[in-house]
Amino acid sequence: MQKSNEKVRVRFAPSPTGGLHLGGVRTVLYNYLFAKKNGGKFILRIEDTDQTRFVDGAEQYIYDCLKWCGLEPDESPLHGGDYGPYRQSERKASYREYAEQLVKNGNAYYAFDTTQDLEEMRANFKTDLNPSPQYDAHVRMKMKNSLTLSPEEVDNLLKTNTPHVIRIKMPSNEMISFTDMIHQEVSFDSNTVDDKVLLKADGMPTYHLAVVVDDYLMKITHAFRGEEWLSSAPVHILLWKYLFGLDQMPQWAHLPLILGPNGKLSKRDGAKFGFPVYAMNWTDPRSNEFTEGFKEKGFLPSAFVNLLALLGWNDGTEKELFSLDELIHQFSIERVHKSGAKFDYEKAKWFNQEWIKQSVADELLSDVKQILEAKDVIITDVDFLKSIIELVKDRCVLMTDFYEQSVYFFKxxxxxxxxxxxxxxxxxxxxxxxxxxxxxxxxxxxxxxxxxxxxxxxxxxxxxxxxxxxxxxxxxxxxxxxxxxxxxxxxxxxxxxxxxxxxxxxxxxxx
RNA sequence: GCCGCGUUGGUCAAGAGGUUAAGACGCCUCCCUUUCACGGAGGAAUCACGGGUUCGAGUCCCGUACGUGGUACCA
Incomplete structure (x- = not known):
């Protein structure tokens, strides 16, 4: 499966819908480390196929976060590259061709059901034993699609621009399995997977189609993503098989989730327990909702990256403090855990404290200066400030602590x-x-x-x-x-x- | 409900059949310091449960429980 003579190419593919949280940054990190370790390329692809969720400024925010973390991509909409476009919306036309090809080969079909039709179907088939009926082999022959309609009818509907989607036709009685770099053998019974929409009525692909087509076109060799994607992996596997061949498929790695104090980590947890969840401050332009970032909270990027790396991975020794270079050198996907890890803010702060302690004044200078000046402390003598930093840094857990630990030297x-x-x-x-x-x-x-x-x-x-x-x-x-x-x-x-x-x-x- | 994935102290975790089950964070005690930290020395605390397999199981197998993700024309 691994194309040994091909260069390693990995990608992080966020949708520009809001802040970049811990889990996202860690996915970036593992991508980055894997790429650098193997002399490969790290690509940033913007998955902006859902026009209803697009948020202004979110793409720029992602660049800013990656830059702050020191995890800049080799190729991206911003950085360019030979495998563009790097924004899915700009590739819109070709997705339709791949979807049509699937229909032609009998692996997908047109579906003309309206939202209302779907709601009715769900209501009609809903039972205690099956509270959420799926659009699958059990119901597809009862719906309005190119499997149930005559070719003439389908032709007509298509010609008259009737809104429709293209759905994958899940095969019956097939075991779909693959080897995940983290979970090893994973398999699914095709009978339990539904006919996912591949191409939406607006002509945009869903994630399922887009991820496969783009990974192929961009020659991605290893695909890292959060474990929340594991259950839709069978759809992707099948798409690879139908479209490009399984031998072309990248190796998958489904990363364990980062959990909050009670379950999935959410930005609500941050507000509730007083810790940041996003890499940098983010204010949603629509709701004006503000979510605090690690940067502004007073974390050093080196500490942030370090603590994230250790949340789901370690090198097998007692070493816990790693620089980015050391991480690149030591990282191995084999040592990434299978199970999710609960985020512990106390430990996170400890990492920061350690990084402040082992930094020299020069490295801390510009950040500290900025923090003090933002609070109206006037710095005239930089060398004096440096000597103060040396004097108080052992007492600072967060960079923002430098204010109270050193103001009295100035006023x-x-x-x-x-x-x-x-x-x-x-x-x-x-x-x-x-x-x-x-x-x-x-x-x-x-x-x-x-x-x-x-x-x-x-x-x-x-x-x-x-x-x-x-x-x-x-x-x-x-x-x-x-x-x-x-x-x-x-x-x-x-x-x-x-x-x-x-x-x-x-x-x-x-x- | 169904499907997938997971389960070593409160948290992060080492561990790949035979160990007194590492280490770190946090917590507690003491030392250093007539401040706060840093540093140093100790301490409490763990293999989810039940069956197997084996001379021997945290490690292998099967159940159960629990957690978590999915179950959208969101990613």
């Missing part, structure tokens, strides 16, 4: 956790800080050691334990009980700001 805290010191505050401590300011003012040097030495000597002199004074000082400089060593902070913010912040707080405490 005096807006709110002070006075309650943290007030209970143990007294005149002696107050005097200590006044004197401390005087001594700082007089000092010619300004570095961590000097500040700490002055502080400790004075504390000893006043007979107060330095430890009891450190928390108040922290509150004065930072505003809360967090951050790196206080003397380091004092050093960074400078003499003037340090003295100023101490004095300001002193006023408030002694009030």
């Amino acid at each position: 005096a805290p807006q709110t002070l956790d006075i309650e943290a010191v007030k209970p143990k505050w007294n005149k002696a401590k107050s005097d200590f800080f006044s004197e401390f300011c005087t001594q700082l003012e007089a000092s010619n040097d300004w570095d961590t050691i000097t500040i700490e030495t002055i502080f400790k000597n004075l504390a000893t002199e006043k007979n107060i334990k330095p430890g009891e004074l450190q928390l108040p000082m922290r509150i004065m400089l930072v505003g809360g009980k967090f951050g790196p060593a206080v003397f380091e902070i004092a050093n960074k913010i400078g003499k003037a700001a340090t003295i100023n912040r101490i004095n300001t707080t002193l006023v408030e405490l002694n009030h």
